[in-house]
Amino acid sequence: MKARAALGWVYLAALFTFVFAPIGASVVFSFNSDRFPTLPLGHFTTDWYARAFSRPEVWEAIGNSLIVAGVTSVVATFIGFATAYTDFRYGFRFKQAYLALALLPPTLPLVILGLAMLAWLSQIGLSGTLTGIIIAHVVLATPFAMAICRLRLSQMDPALEAAAWNLGAGQWTAMRHVILPFCAPAIVSALCLTAAVSFDEFVVAWFVSGLNRTVPVMILEILQGNVDPQINAIGTVVFLTSMSLVIAAQFMIFRRRRHG
Amino acid sequence: MSTSRKLDPYAILWRIPLLVWQGLFFVVPLVFMAAMSFWLVKNYRMEPAFVFDNWAKMLGRGAFWDAYWLTLGRAALAGLLATVIAFPASLFLSFGLGESGRRFALLCLIVPFFTSFLVRAYAWQVILAESGPVNAALGVAGLGPFTMLNSGFGAMVGYLTLVLPLVVIFQTWSLAAIDRSLIEAAGNLGAAPLRVLVSVIIPAAKTGLVLGAVFAFIMTFGDFVSPFYLGGSKPPTLTILIIDTTKSGQQWPRAAVVALAMIATLFAVATAALKAAYGRRG
């Protein structure tokens, strides 16, 4: 029995190592002096960071990414919440189709969505703009916001909203004083997670971005050239950002679950 | 639950945003892309038309079918490998760990899903390079150096990095949900552990196993980072074909043909798999 448990731990550790190796390696290499890292490692340096973040186009990309992720998270969370609430409260014909529309986008390969977006956005004159990237990212991120808000609403006693009406609150007031406060942790969580989705997305963004590159698109374009450890430095910052967002999102969900 | 049958402005406000946004920016682009596949391209300009030229050009080309079968084969292989590799880990997570340990492990596995796959692929490029750390370590043992990049192997490493976390999550969810008494009962009846696994655990966890494999298939089928940066992009997969066709000149209609062929394939595979996952057992 003990041997089997030990074997289990070893296997699990190996799998986790494989999954997290690229993340860890990227962080390690970003502080490593070698241009082509190998074993044994070179010496510690912050040189790659200094070089990467002294480039104005990096800062421009960071600015673009922040704008896109910020706007995307707000819009996607609003649509996701509205959809989750509709699903929670109303029954109507074609609801299955409505929900399919809400949840399908992430199952479509990004390359295909990128192509379709590029074609359509050029048609309506939004290709190559930040607005275009935001539009595409909202499509991709809304399902995540919807799922998180729906999960939270399913933990709510359905009588709660009716109780507010019963105590003199109209629908809008009940939304403000009951539904929104109840869903607050899920909404914060959805904001974080949709921001992370947008911050990491590079396929669709690459198709439609034109000259307005986001951070991952810039990485992609650097990658098409030579091996450059600056990517590790930028990548580490990107990892840290999205991981903090995802962990913050998870923290919000689980902290609240504990006390009801 | 609604107070009246009629649609009030309140109800409309919450229902409309999704319809508008996903309608205008998800459904319409896809429909537009489908329509575009019948357009004409003359002098690097697209013209609305209804001709089958693009379909004939793409589907009549050997290179397209090479890419198609390559992509399909790789996706199937990745689905299979991921399922097999993930299974022992999921088994351990489900039966060897407590509730809180399992939950923590799954939370960790969600994290990579939201972290840049591009940077992770680049890290693999460095790790697996001819003079990289892996070959250096193997060299100490007197092995290698091996060429791991720009090959099917390199692409597969990328695919597995992408899909393994999700496959483990799906499998663990369905394994952990199995009624323990079922397993104990089988054990009490004298079934050997391997037999319990094959005739009790795997059938009971079928849904999660199939869903995990299908998602691995779908993600691999649509991924371009692994074949491009780790697989050496030659021979091309369907995704690389789309990118090359799109980015070189105005051949969007032909790229649309490839995209539609991919959608049709994914739809068929997903439908068949869902039937297998939720259909009658045994």
Place this chain on the structure above:
Amino acid sequence: MAEPLVQFRAVHKAFGTYVAVRALDLDIHRGEFMALMGPSGCGKTTTLRMLAGLEQPTSGTITIEGKVMNGVPPHHRDTPLVWQSLALFPFLNVVENVEFGLRMRGIATKARRDRAMLWLDRMQLTGFETRRIDQLSGGQRQRVALARSLVTEPQMLLLDEPLSALDAHLVIRMQGVLTKLQKELGITFVYVTHSQSEAFAMADRVVIMGHGEIEQIGTPQEIFRGPKTRFVAEFVGRNNILSGSVTDGMMTTAQGIVPVLSCDGPMEIVVAADRVALSRDRPAGAAIRAAFLSEEFAGTGIICYFETPDGAEWKAQVTEAQLADLQPETGQDFWLSWDPARVHVIG
């Protein structure tokens, strides 16, 4: 008599093809404690929800104080409800929960806090103002819910199975709290329940509903001793029902021929379990034979269950001494007899 506070007139409610309430006529008077009772799915909760405006009648009218309420949304009514789940707001503390109704009515912060505190005091919850809801016991939550509903000083209070989640001993105590409160405030209570002990212990009048219709309205005593329909007889109390037809004072039933004191024709009679006597030998008068099944200790005595040869279940209430005397064993045959003058004729 003064005009009723609430009038239901020919009220019909359908959900799609399912009819929840049909042709309901009901008056609820000022200051009365009325219980709506029936099995689940009988339409009692729908009736209550229509009164609160949470459902709209498909047809018919509901008036409150003479005013037609059809189409009036819930927040424009003064019909606070105590929910089965209590529906306390988990993100608000105790006093914020209680003052919610006042806040919705735009009462100033200071005034509403004072009034909420008054009600917390009345409900013996002083000192719990800033507690979170999940830090309260079941009985305390119950009282917060009551305070939250009563803080606006309504004409009537609606209660939807509010005690169903409580332990048995707390139920009895809360019944006392509710009856006392209703008498002190002098307002109308409309109380929905499936439990006859709750309804009969508290209500002035009980409405029995079945399949969306009213089966009987009356005081607890009237309903207990005089069920008007077979449905009520089966639902209420511990009743045995005999149906058959009467000729010359003898009633022919599937369980045997028994004497009755009524005219000829088909009829159904109710023999209450506490009016059934047991014996091993055939007594004179009205009696049937049945096999003993089991006994059950109830608060008022011991209920013995029997099965007649044709498969009907009969109940007889006995004392502990009687049970010790009889020493019944499963399968043994007994005679179940009663005084024909003390049966109730249905209809």
